[in-house]
Amino acid sequence: MLLTVYCVRRDLSEVTFSLQVDADFELHNFRALCELESGIPAAESQIVYAERPLTDNHRSLASYGLKDGDVVILRQKENADPRPPVQFPNLPRIDFSSIAVPGTSSTRPRQPPGTQQSHSSPGEITSSPQGLDNPALLRDMLLANPHELSLLKERNPPLAEALLSGDLEKFSRVLVEQQQDRARREQERIRLFSADPFDLEAQAKIEEDIAQMTIMSQACAERCNIMRLVDRRWAGIAKGVGTQKIIGRVHLAQVQIEGDFLACSFSILEEQPMDMLLGLDMLKRHQCSIDLKKNVLVIGTTGSQTTFLPEGELPECARLAYGAGREDVRPEEIADQELAEALQKSAEDAERQKP
CATH class of the missing domain: 3.10.20.90 (Phosphatidylinositol 3-kinase Catalytic Subunit; Chain A, domain 1)
Known part of the structure; x- marks a missing residue:
């Protein structure tokens, strides 16, 4: 099997x-x-x-x-008593993946196992949340461990380049800049979570995040029999114009597009009206591109393509523009009317929220 x-x-x-x-x-x-x-x-x-x-x-x-x-x-498994490099028997193992590259998405850091140690020296840098407070020591550990060095090259090329330059001052500067940049992004994330859901700036950021995230409705997940794969530790609340419950996340499942079976991960939303939205995260993973001239989605990793369905061929559950008693109206007119109504309602709600 x-x-x-x-x-x-x-x-x-x-x-x-x-x-x-x-x-x-x-x-x-x-x-x-x-x-x-x-x-x-x-x-x-x-x-x-x-x-x-x-x-x-x-x-x-x-x-x-x-x-x-x-x-x-x-x-x-987390190693409660990690084995340090031979050249440095008294040093703890450090999780270098928590150092985020500026301008890219980052994963929420986890505290590395073991006791964090502080070091005092004339060139000491302000202690960071990860305990990386001695650039010279960190540099020596990386250079002495080929596995960690190769991992750093893959996940954090700017820091790896500074390390291999042999310039300790440059390495220290890049390290501190990345830690400060990550701290700023974390503060922005916290501010966004606590922001007024009717604030236009907050809505724009939330819409941008949702566009980058692949999501599926709970009803669709139940029909596909994948609710058993949902990791409920990723549960939360999606805030925008109103709120919506995030049940959890499916880390890996196959989605068939034409003859291709693509590995995808997606968040499960409780009241999502559409069955599934393919976000930028999966489009980037499979190197997809939209050819508007041919009206097709091109899957770069396989070279295949699939045609976008016209409104008349969409299944009933996907026809958001249709409703009872509206069969005599053209789909384009219905879509335009609903868009205008949504924009007007959003503007009225924002106006009512002003002090």
């Missing part, structure tokens, strides 16, 4: 791969295969299926209910 493995490493990097195994394959052998593909030691791996961790290494995959086409999650 073919199983898809969604892997999350300790540094928050993600990778997806597929394995062809027998149903009577034991779990400890499956862990070994995953180690070859992901690089995560079998002893540090935690395999989760249907929100339930698989713990008995001598049970077969079929005994856990796994079947052909299923998706499992492989997480790297």
Whole structure:
């Protein structure tokens, strides 16, 4: 049977791969295969299926209910006592993935395991939330650990370039700038969450975020039988003109477009009127482009394309412009009228909220 493995490493990097195994394959052998593909030691791996961790290494995959086409999650366990590099036996392991690159999206940082240490020196830099308060020490640790250095090159090229330049002052400056930039973005995020939902600036930012996020309605998720894959730790409230509950997030599922099966992740919204909205996150992942001349969506990773449906061919659930007693009105006129009504209502609501 073919199983898809969604892997999350300790540094928050993600990778997806597929394995062809027998149903009577034991779990400890499956862990070994995953180690070859992901690089995560079998002893540090935690395999989760249907929100339930698989713990008995001598049970077969079929005994856990796994079947052909299923998706499992492989997480790297937090190491309570990380093994430091040989050259620096007294130093803690640091999660460098939490250093965000300016101008790009970043993942919420997690505190690295182990006790944070502070160091006093004449060139000491103000202590950061991640405990990276000694650039010289950090530079030596990176240069002594090829794995961490390669990870830094992949996830943070500007900092890696400053490190390899050999200029400690330049490395320190880039490090501090990135930490300060991330702190500013975190403050902006907190301000946005506490902003008045009728504030025009807040609405613009929320709309921009939603456009970048792939979402699916709860009703559609139930029809597709993927509610068992929802990670409810990602639950929350989407605020805009009104509010909408976010049930959780599906980290990995396949979406078929024409003959292609694309790996996608999306947030599940409770009252979303449309079944699914493909956001910029997935469009970028699969290098999609919209050709307005041909009226098609081109999938760059596979080279295939699919035609956009005209209004008359849309399924009933997708015809937002239709309603009872409006069959005699052209779709273009209905869409224009509803857009004008929505704009007028939004302006009236914003006017009422003014002091």
